[in-house]
Amino acid sequence: MRSAIVGLTLFVTACAVTGVIWLTNYRSLPLQTSSANLTIAEEELGPKVAPNGPHPKVEVSEREYNFGAMTLGSHGTHKFVLKNVGEAPLEVVARESDTSCQCTLGKLSDDGAIPPGGSVDVELQWEIKSPNPEFRHWAILRTNDPAERKLELVIRGRVEHPYLLSPNDAWDLGTIVDDQPTIVRGTIVSPIHDSFKIERMETQNEQASLTWEPLSEDRLKELKAKSGYELTVSVRPDLPVGSVSMSMGLHLDPPLTDAKDPLRLSLHGIHPGPIEVLGQGWSAKSNAVMLGEFSASEGKTQKLSLFVRDLPEDLQLLEVKPATETVKVHLEKDAPLNDHVTRYFLTIEVPPGAPANRKRTQAEKLELRFNHPKAQQMNIVVDYLSL
Numbered sequence: 001m002r003s004a005i006v007g008l009t010l011f012v013t014a015c016a017v018t019g020v021i022w023l024t025n026y027r028s029l030p031l032q033t034s035s036a037n038l039t040i041a042e043e044e045l046g047p048k049v050a051p052n053g054p055h056p057k058v059e060v061s062e063r064e065y066n067f068g069a070m071t072l073g074s075h076g077t078h079k080f081v082l083k084n085v086g087e088a089p090l091e092v093v094a095r096e097s098d099t100s101c102q103c104t105l106g107k108l109s110d111d112g113a114i115p116p117g118g119s120v121d122v123e124l125q126w127e128i129k130s131p132n133p134e135f136r137h138w139a140i141l142r143t144n145d146p147a148e149r150k151l152e153l154v155i156r157g158r159v160e161h162p163y164l165l166s167p168n169d170a171w172d173l174g175t176i177v178d179d180q181p182t183i184v185r186g187t188i189v190s191p192i193h194d195s196f197k198i199e200r201m202e203t204q205n206e207q208a209s210l211t212w213e214p215l216s217e218d219r220l221k222e223l224k225a226k227s228g229y230e231l232t233v234s235v236r237p238d239l240p241v242g243s244v245s246m247s248m249g250l251h252l253d254p255p256l257t258d259a260k261d262p263l264r265l266s267l268h269g270i271h272p273g274p275i276e277v278l279g280q281g282w283s284a285k286s287n288a289v290m291l292g293e294f295s296a297s298e299g300k301t302q303k304l305s306l307f308v309r310d311l312p313e314d315l316q317l318l319e320v321k322p323a324t325e326t327v328k329v330h331l332e333k334d335a336p337l338n339d340h341v342t343r344y345f346l347t348i349e350v351p352p353g354a355p356a357n358r359k360r361t362q363a364e365k366l367e368l369r370f371n372h373p374k375a376q377q378m379n380i381v382v383d384y385l386s387l
Contacts, residue, residue: 045098046142046149047091056116057086058145064154070128071162071192073258080122080153082114082141089113091144098140098150126155134158162192163256163263164225173235173269176244178374182235182269187215188250189228196227197253202262205246207236233267240367240377241273242287273375274311277346279304288363289348291384299352300384306344307337311372315344319369326350327364327382348382356386 049055061081070076084090091113114120122141136156143151166187176182190196201210212229220228233248249262256263270284281290281302294300308315317331327350334343358364364382 045095046093047144049144049146049149050088054087056084056088056090056114056143056145058090058143058148058151059083059085060151060153063152064156067155067157069158069160069192072128072130072159075125075127077123077125078155081119082122082151083119084114084116086145087116088144089115090118093142094139095142098142122153128159130159132159160191162190162254163196163252164189164191165263165265166223170266170268171233173244173267176235176237176239176269176271178237178273180237182237184233184235184267186231186233187223187228188212188231188263189215189220189223189225191225193254194226198229199251199253202249202251203246207239208246208248208267209234210248210250231265233265235267235269237271239271240379241271241275241375242277242378242380243285244269244271274309274372275315275370275375275378276307277304278307286381287379288381288383291348291350291382293385293387294350296355296386297352299350300386301347301349304346304348305334306331306346308342308344308372309340310374311342313371315342316371317346317368318371319367321367321369324364324366326353326356326358327366329366329368350382350384350386353386356384358382358384358386 059082061083065078065080067076067078082090082092134156136154138152138154141151141153142149166189171184171186173182173184188198198212203210211232211234213232215223215225215228215230219230220226235244235246244267246267248265248267250265251260251262255261277284279302281292282288282304283290289302289304291300291302306315314333315331317329320329327348330347330349332345332347334345336342360383363384366380366382368378368380370376370378
Protein backbone atom coordinates (compact mmCIF):
# COMPACT_ATOMS: atom_id res chain seq x y z
CA MET A 1 0.00 0.00 0.00
CA ARG A 2 1.40 3.34 -0.88
CA SER A 3 1.79 5.63 2.10
CA ALA A 4 1.72 8.97 0.36
CA ILE A 5 -1.60 10.54 -0.51
CA VAL A 6 -1.42 13.45 -2.86
CA GLY A 7 -4.99 14.76 -2.93
CA LEU A 8 -8.74 14.70 -3.37
CA THR A 9 -10.67 17.18 -5.44
CA LEU A 10 -14.07 18.44 -4.39
CA PHE A 11 -15.68 21.32 -6.26
CA VAL A 12 -18.49 23.13 -4.52
CA THR A 13 -20.47 25.55 -6.67
CA ALA A 14 -23.38 27.34 -4.96
CA CYS A 15 -25.68 30.33 -5.56
CA ALA A 16 -23.58 32.32 -3.12
CA VAL A 17 -20.26 30.40 -3.15
CA THR A 18 -18.43 27.99 -5.43
CA GLY A 19 -16.19 25.73 -3.38
CA VAL A 20 -13.47 23.50 -4.72
CA ILE A 21 -11.91 20.75 -2.59
CA TRP A 22 -8.65 19.31 -3.84
CA LEU A 23 -7.20 16.03 -2.59
CA THR A 24 -4.64 14.82 -5.11
CA ASN A 25 -3.93 11.04 -5.24
CA TYR A 26 -3.11 8.31 -7.70
CA ARG A 27 -6.41 6.53 -8.30
CA SER A 28 -9.93 7.84 -8.95
CA LEU A 29 -12.80 6.86 -6.71
CA PRO A 30 -16.04 6.34 -8.63
CA LEU A 31 -18.75 8.98 -8.25
CA GLN A 32 -22.03 7.61 -6.93
CA THR A 33 -24.61 9.81 -8.63
CA SER A 34 -27.28 7.34 -9.68
CA SER A 35 -30.77 8.11 -8.48
CA ALA A 36 -30.94 4.51 -7.28
CA ASN A 37 -28.57 5.49 -4.50
CA LEU A 38 -31.34 7.51 -2.92
CA THR A 39 -32.99 4.26 -1.90
CA ILE A 40 -29.81 2.67 -0.49
CA ALA A 41 -29.63 2.38 3.26
CA GLU A 42 -27.72 5.27 4.83
CA GLU A 43 -25.02 3.02 6.26
CA GLU A 44 -24.28 1.57 2.81
CA LEU A 45 -23.61 4.88 1.08
CA GLY A 46 -20.01 5.17 2.27
CA PRO A 47 -17.03 2.81 2.51
CA LYS A 48 -17.56 -0.49 4.29
CA VAL A 49 -16.68 -0.64 7.98
CA ALA A 50 -14.64 -3.60 9.20
CA PRO A 51 -16.91 -5.60 11.53
CA ASN A 52 -14.22 -6.47 14.08
CA GLY A 53 -11.54 -3.84 13.63
CA PRO A 54 -8.97 -2.52 13.71
CA HIS A 55 -10.62 0.77 12.63
CA PRO A 56 -9.41 4.09 11.30
CA LYS A 57 -10.15 7.30 13.17
CA VAL A 58 -10.52 10.58 11.33
CA GLU A 59 -9.41 13.80 12.94
CA VAL A 60 -10.19 17.14 11.25
CA SER A 61 -8.51 20.45 11.96
CA GLU A 62 -11.88 22.24 11.97
CA ARG A 63 -15.38 21.37 10.83
CA GLU A 64 -16.60 24.87 10.05
CA TYR A 65 -14.83 27.89 8.61
CA ASN A 66 -16.20 31.41 8.82
CA PHE A 67 -14.42 33.55 6.23
CA GLY A 68 -15.89 36.78 7.64
CA ALA A 69 -16.66 39.67 5.30
CA MET A 70 -16.08 39.35 1.57
CA THR A 71 -17.26 41.31 -1.42
CA LEU A 72 -19.49 40.30 -4.29
CA GLY A 73 -17.40 38.70 -7.05
CA SER A 74 -14.35 38.04 -4.84
CA HIS A 75 -12.65 34.67 -4.37
CA GLY A 76 -11.45 32.88 -1.26
CA THR A 77 -9.66 29.67 -0.30
CA HIS A 78 -9.34 27.64 2.90
CA LYS A 79 -7.75 24.31 3.78
CA PHE A 80 -9.22 21.66 6.05
CA VAL A 81 -6.74 19.01 7.22
CA LEU A 82 -7.91 15.41 7.54
CA LYS A 83 -5.70 13.06 9.59
CA ASN A 84 -6.03 9.36 10.23
CA VAL A 85 -5.18 8.78 13.92
CA GLY A 86 -6.62 5.25 13.94
CA GLU A 87 -5.15 1.81 13.43
CA ALA A 88 -6.44 0.99 9.92
CA PRO A 89 -6.44 2.76 6.54
CA LEU A 90 -9.04 5.55 6.26
CA GLU A 91 -11.25 5.50 3.16
CA VAL A 92 -13.02 8.66 2.02
CA VAL A 93 -15.90 8.96 -0.46
CA ALA A 94 -17.61 12.13 -1.68
CA ARG A 95 -21.02 11.83 -3.38
CA GLU A 96 -22.54 14.55 -5.55
CA SER A 97 -25.88 14.23 -3.74
CA ASP A 98 -24.13 14.72 -0.40
CA THR A 99 -23.56 18.43 -0.90
CA SER A 100 -25.78 21.49 -0.94
CA CYS A 101 -24.57 22.09 -4.51
CA GLN A 102 -22.49 20.44 -7.22
CA CYS A 103 -19.75 17.96 -6.23
CA THR A 104 -16.91 16.44 -8.25
CA LEU A 105 -14.50 13.86 -6.83
CA GLY A 106 -10.84 13.64 -7.75
CA LYS A 107 -8.16 10.95 -7.21
CA LEU A 108 -6.88 8.86 -4.30
CA SER A 109 -3.86 6.54 -3.92
CA ASP A 110 -3.62 3.02 -5.31
CA ASP A 111 -5.59 1.53 -2.45
CA GLY A 112 -7.87 4.55 -2.08
CA ALA A 113 -7.06 5.04 1.60
CA ILE A 114 -5.18 7.28 4.05
CA PRO A 115 -2.76 5.17 6.13
CA PRO A 116 -2.59 5.41 9.94
CA GLY A 117 -0.71 8.59 10.82
CA GLY A 118 -1.26 10.04 7.35
CA SER A 119 -3.00 13.31 6.60
CA VAL A 120 -4.27 15.23 3.65
CA ASP A 121 -5.33 18.82 2.93
CA VAL A 122 -8.85 19.56 1.75
CA GLU A 123 -8.85 22.96 0.06
CA LEU A 124 -12.05 24.90 -0.53
CA GLN A 125 -12.10 27.63 -3.13
CA TRP A 126 -15.13 29.81 -3.59
CA GLU A 127 -16.47 32.85 -5.40
CA ILE A 128 -19.12 35.16 -3.97
CA LYS A 129 -21.88 35.24 -6.60
CA SER A 130 -24.91 36.48 -4.64
CA PRO A 131 -25.38 39.63 -2.52
CA ASN A 132 -27.27 37.72 0.18
CA PRO A 133 -25.96 39.05 3.52
CA GLU A 134 -25.27 35.59 4.98
CA PHE A 135 -25.00 32.03 3.70
CA ARG A 136 -24.16 28.49 4.78
CA HIS A 137 -23.26 25.62 2.47
CA TRP A 138 -21.91 22.19 3.29
CA ALA A 139 -20.07 19.23 1.82
CA ILE A 140 -20.18 15.73 3.35
CA LEU A 141 -17.34 13.22 3.18
CA ARG A 142 -18.29 9.63 4.00
CA THR A 143 -15.62 7.49 5.71
CA ASN A 144 -15.10 4.00 7.10
CA ASP A 145 -14.47 5.43 10.57
CA PRO A 146 -17.38 3.88 12.54
CA ALA A 147 -17.60 7.06 14.68
CA GLU A 148 -17.50 9.44 11.69
CA ARG A 149 -19.50 7.80 8.93
CA LYS A 150 -20.55 11.28 7.74
CA LEU A 151 -18.03 14.11 8.08
CA GLU A 152 -19.57 17.50 7.35
CA LEU A 153 -17.39 20.46 6.34
CA VAL A 154 -19.08 23.85 6.39
CA ILE A 155 -18.25 27.21 4.88
CA ARG A 156 -20.16 30.28 6.05
CA GLY A 157 -19.76 34.03 6.20
CA ARG A 158 -21.27 37.33 5.20
CA VAL A 159 -21.23 39.31 1.98
CA GLU A 160 -20.71 43.05 2.16
CA HIS A 161 -20.36 45.86 -0.33
CA PRO A 162 -16.75 47.09 -0.42
CA TYR A 163 -17.90 50.71 -0.07
CA LEU A 164 -20.91 52.21 1.70
CA LEU A 165 -22.26 55.72 1.18
CA SER A 166 -24.27 57.54 3.82
CA PRO A 167 -26.88 58.70 3.01
CA ASN A 168 -27.19 55.47 1.06
CA ASP A 169 -29.75 56.87 -1.41
CA ALA A 170 -29.91 60.21 -3.23
CA TRP A 171 -28.42 63.10 -1.25
CA ASP A 172 -31.02 65.82 -0.69
CA LEU A 173 -29.89 69.32 -1.61
CA GLY A 174 -33.19 70.76 -0.37
CA THR A 175 -34.10 74.22 -1.64
CA ILE A 176 -31.19 75.83 -3.48
CA VAL A 177 -30.99 79.55 -2.79
CA ASP A 178 -29.68 82.21 -5.16
CA ASP A 179 -27.18 84.03 -2.94
CA GLN A 180 -24.90 81.27 -1.58
CA PRO A 181 -23.66 77.72 -2.27
CA THR A 182 -25.66 74.76 -0.98
CA ILE A 183 -23.58 72.43 1.24
CA VAL A 184 -24.39 68.80 2.08
CA ARG A 185 -22.22 66.28 3.94
CA GLY A 186 -22.04 62.52 4.22
CA THR A 187 -19.56 59.67 4.49
CA ILE A 188 -18.03 56.88 2.44
CA VAL A 189 -16.64 53.93 4.40
CA SER A 190 -15.36 50.43 3.76
CA PRO A 191 -16.04 47.46 6.06
CA ILE A 192 -13.59 45.43 3.94
CA HIS A 193 -10.50 47.47 3.11
CA ASP A 194 -8.05 48.55 5.82
CA SER A 195 -7.44 51.67 3.75
CA PHE A 196 -8.53 53.13 0.42
CA LYS A 197 -8.09 56.31 -1.59
CA ILE A 198 -10.45 58.61 -3.44
CA GLU A 199 -8.38 59.23 -6.53
CA ARG A 200 -10.69 61.71 -8.21
CA MET A 201 -14.27 62.84 -8.72
CA GLU A 202 -15.95 63.20 -12.10
CA THR A 203 -19.19 65.02 -12.93
CA GLN A 204 -20.84 66.70 -15.90
CA ASN A 205 -22.17 69.47 -13.64
CA GLU A 206 -19.62 72.24 -13.30
CA GLN A 207 -21.66 73.80 -10.49
CA ALA A 208 -20.86 70.88 -8.14
CA SER A 209 -17.60 70.20 -6.30
CA LEU A 210 -16.48 67.61 -3.76
CA THR A 211 -13.89 67.57 -0.96
CA TRP A 212 -13.05 64.80 1.52
CA GLU A 213 -11.27 64.29 4.85
CA PRO A 214 -10.31 60.99 6.57
CA LEU A 215 -12.61 59.92 9.38
CA SER A 216 -11.26 59.65 12.92
CA GLU A 217 -10.75 56.27 14.60
CA ASP A 218 -13.70 56.97 16.90
CA ARG A 219 -15.95 57.78 13.96
CA LEU A 220 -14.85 54.63 12.10
CA LYS A 221 -15.59 52.55 15.19
CA GLU A 222 -19.03 54.16 15.44
CA LEU A 223 -19.74 53.29 11.79
CA LYS A 224 -18.26 49.75 12.16
CA ALA A 225 -15.85 50.47 9.32
CA LYS A 226 -12.17 49.87 8.71
CA SER A 227 -11.56 53.05 6.71
CA GLY A 228 -13.48 56.01 5.35
CA TYR A 229 -13.87 59.70 4.63
CA GLU A 230 -16.24 62.55 5.35
CA LEU A 231 -17.54 63.98 2.07
CA THR A 232 -18.54 67.61 1.54
CA VAL A 233 -20.52 68.52 -1.58
CA SER A 234 -20.85 72.16 -2.58
CA VAL A 235 -23.34 73.26 -5.27
CA ARG A 236 -23.26 76.77 -6.73
CA PRO A 237 -26.58 78.64 -7.07
CA ASP A 238 -26.25 79.31 -10.83
CA LEU A 239 -28.40 76.31 -11.74
CA PRO A 240 -31.38 75.96 -14.08
CA VAL A 241 -34.69 76.78 -12.43
CA GLY A 242 -36.75 73.84 -11.21
CA SER A 243 -35.91 70.32 -10.15
CA VAL A 244 -32.17 69.64 -9.91
CA SER A 245 -30.65 66.19 -10.46
CA MET A 246 -26.95 65.54 -10.81
CA SER A 247 -24.47 62.79 -10.08
CA MET A 248 -20.81 62.34 -9.22
CA GLY A 249 -18.52 59.42 -9.93
CA LEU A 250 -15.95 58.57 -7.26
CA HIS A 251 -12.90 56.74 -8.60
CA LEU A 252 -11.52 54.60 -5.78
CA ASP A 253 -8.39 52.60 -5.08
CA PRO A 254 -8.92 49.65 -4.66
CA PRO A 255 -11.53 50.04 -7.43
CA LEU A 256 -15.19 49.24 -6.96
CA THR A 257 -15.12 46.55 -9.68
CA ASP A 258 -12.57 44.79 -11.86
CA ALA A 259 -13.65 47.16 -14.63
CA LYS A 260 -12.74 50.08 -12.34
CA ASP A 261 -16.25 51.52 -12.47
CA PRO A 262 -16.76 54.64 -10.33
CA LEU A 263 -19.06 54.69 -7.32
CA ARG A 264 -22.07 56.88 -8.17
CA LEU A 265 -23.32 59.58 -5.82
CA SER A 266 -26.69 61.13 -6.76
CA LEU A 267 -27.87 64.61 -5.75
CA HIS A 268 -31.40 65.98 -5.92
CA GLY A 269 -32.92 69.32 -4.97
CA ILE A 270 -35.16 72.20 -6.01
CA HIS A 271 -34.01 75.54 -7.38
CA PRO A 272 -37.16 77.68 -7.28
CA GLY A 273 -35.47 80.85 -8.54
CA PRO A 274 -37.53 83.84 -9.63
CA ILE A 275 -39.75 81.79 -11.98
CA GLU A 276 -42.46 79.52 -10.61
CA VAL A 277 -44.43 77.18 -12.88
CA LEU A 278 -47.99 76.05 -12.17
CA GLY A 279 -50.65 74.37 -14.26
CA GLN A 280 -52.44 71.18 -15.15
CA GLY A 281 -50.08 68.34 -15.99
CA TRP A 282 -47.01 70.08 -14.52
CA SER A 283 -44.76 68.03 -12.20
CA ALA A 284 -42.42 70.28 -10.24
CA LYS A 285 -40.54 67.25 -8.90
CA SER A 286 -39.40 66.16 -12.34
CA ASN A 287 -39.81 69.42 -14.32
CA ALA A 288 -42.17 67.52 -16.60
CA VAL A 289 -45.29 68.43 -18.58
CA MET A 290 -47.48 65.32 -18.58
CA LEU A 291 -49.70 65.52 -21.66
CA GLY A 292 -51.03 61.96 -21.38
CA GLU A 293 -52.50 60.09 -24.38
CA PHE A 294 -54.15 61.82 -27.33
CA SER A 295 -54.91 61.42 -31.03
CA ALA A 296 -51.85 62.02 -33.22
CA SER A 297 -54.10 63.48 -35.94
CA GLU A 298 -55.40 66.11 -33.51
CA GLY A 299 -52.29 66.94 -31.51
CA LYS A 300 -52.34 68.42 -28.00
CA THR A 301 -51.86 71.86 -26.43
CA GLN A 302 -51.20 72.57 -22.73
CA LYS A 303 -50.96 76.06 -21.22
CA LEU A 304 -48.90 76.64 -18.05
CA SER A 305 -48.62 79.73 -15.87
CA LEU A 306 -45.20 81.29 -15.19
CA PHE A 307 -45.01 83.67 -12.22
CA VAL A 308 -41.93 85.84 -12.72
CA ARG A 309 -40.22 88.00 -10.07
CA ASP A 310 -37.28 90.41 -10.00
CA LEU A 311 -37.42 91.40 -13.68
CA PRO A 312 -38.12 95.07 -14.54
CA GLU A 313 -38.44 94.32 -18.25
CA ASP A 314 -40.59 91.76 -20.04
CA LEU A 315 -39.56 88.13 -19.90
CA GLN A 316 -38.42 86.81 -23.27
CA LEU A 317 -38.02 83.26 -24.46
CA LEU A 318 -34.72 83.56 -26.33
CA GLU A 319 -34.20 79.98 -27.48
CA VAL A 320 -35.57 76.45 -27.26
CA LYS A 321 -33.02 73.64 -27.62
CA PRO A 322 -33.15 71.42 -29.46
CA ALA A 323 -35.29 73.03 -32.11
CA THR A 324 -37.88 70.43 -33.09
CA GLU A 325 -41.04 70.15 -35.16
CA THR A 326 -42.63 67.68 -32.73
CA VAL A 327 -42.95 70.07 -29.75
CA LYS A 328 -43.55 73.82 -30.00
CA VAL A 329 -43.12 76.26 -27.08
CA HIS A 330 -44.70 79.75 -26.97
CA LEU A 331 -44.50 82.51 -24.34
CA GLU A 332 -47.03 85.33 -23.88
CA LYS A 333 -47.42 87.95 -21.18
CA ASP A 334 -50.44 88.32 -18.92
CA ALA A 335 -51.29 91.30 -16.73
CA PRO A 336 -48.95 92.03 -13.75
CA LEU A 337 -50.24 90.66 -10.44
CA ASN A 338 -48.45 93.31 -8.36
CA ASP A 339 -45.31 95.46 -8.41
CA HIS A 340 -43.02 92.41 -8.06
CA VAL A 341 -44.75 89.54 -9.88
CA THR A 342 -45.94 89.22 -13.48
CA ARG A 343 -47.72 86.20 -14.90
CA TYR A 344 -46.85 84.73 -18.29
CA PHE A 345 -48.37 81.83 -20.17
CA LEU A 346 -46.09 79.11 -21.47
CA THR A 347 -47.85 77.03 -24.11
CA ILE A 348 -46.58 73.53 -24.92
CA GLU A 349 -47.92 72.27 -28.24
CA VAL A 350 -47.58 68.92 -29.99
CA PRO A 351 -48.82 69.63 -33.53
CA PRO A 352 -50.82 67.02 -35.46
CA GLY A 353 -48.54 64.42 -36.98
CA ALA A 354 -47.45 60.80 -36.86
CA PRO A 355 -48.05 58.63 -33.74
CA ALA A 356 -45.18 58.82 -31.25
CA ASN A 357 -44.27 57.32 -27.90
CA ARG A 358 -42.59 60.03 -25.84
CA LYS A 359 -43.17 58.62 -22.38
CA ARG A 360 -40.65 58.19 -19.56
CA THR A 361 -37.13 57.73 -20.94
CA GLN A 362 -38.38 58.55 -24.46
CA ALA A 363 -39.86 61.90 -23.38
CA GLU A 364 -38.84 65.12 -25.15
CA LYS A 365 -36.14 66.99 -23.19
CA LEU A 366 -36.03 70.72 -23.86
CA GLU A 367 -33.79 73.52 -22.66
CA LEU A 368 -35.49 76.95 -22.47
CA ARG A 369 -33.31 80.07 -22.47
CA PHE A 370 -34.68 83.34 -21.00
CA ASN A 371 -33.41 86.90 -20.63
CA HIS A 372 -33.83 86.78 -16.84
CA PRO A 373 -30.40 87.35 -15.20
CA LYS A 374 -31.26 85.01 -12.30
CA ALA A 375 -33.07 82.38 -14.35
CA GLN A 376 -31.38 82.15 -17.71
CA GLN A 377 -32.15 78.47 -18.21
CA MET A 378 -35.02 76.10 -17.48
CA ASN A 379 -34.97 72.42 -18.43
CA ILE A 380 -38.34 70.74 -19.01
CA VAL A 381 -39.52 67.28 -20.04
CA VAL A 382 -42.57 66.78 -22.29
CA ASP A 383 -44.12 63.37 -21.67
CA TYR A 384 -46.89 62.05 -23.98
CA LEU A 385 -48.23 59.24 -26.15
CA SER A 386 -49.88 60.12 -29.42
CA LEU A 387 -51.90 57.37 -31.08
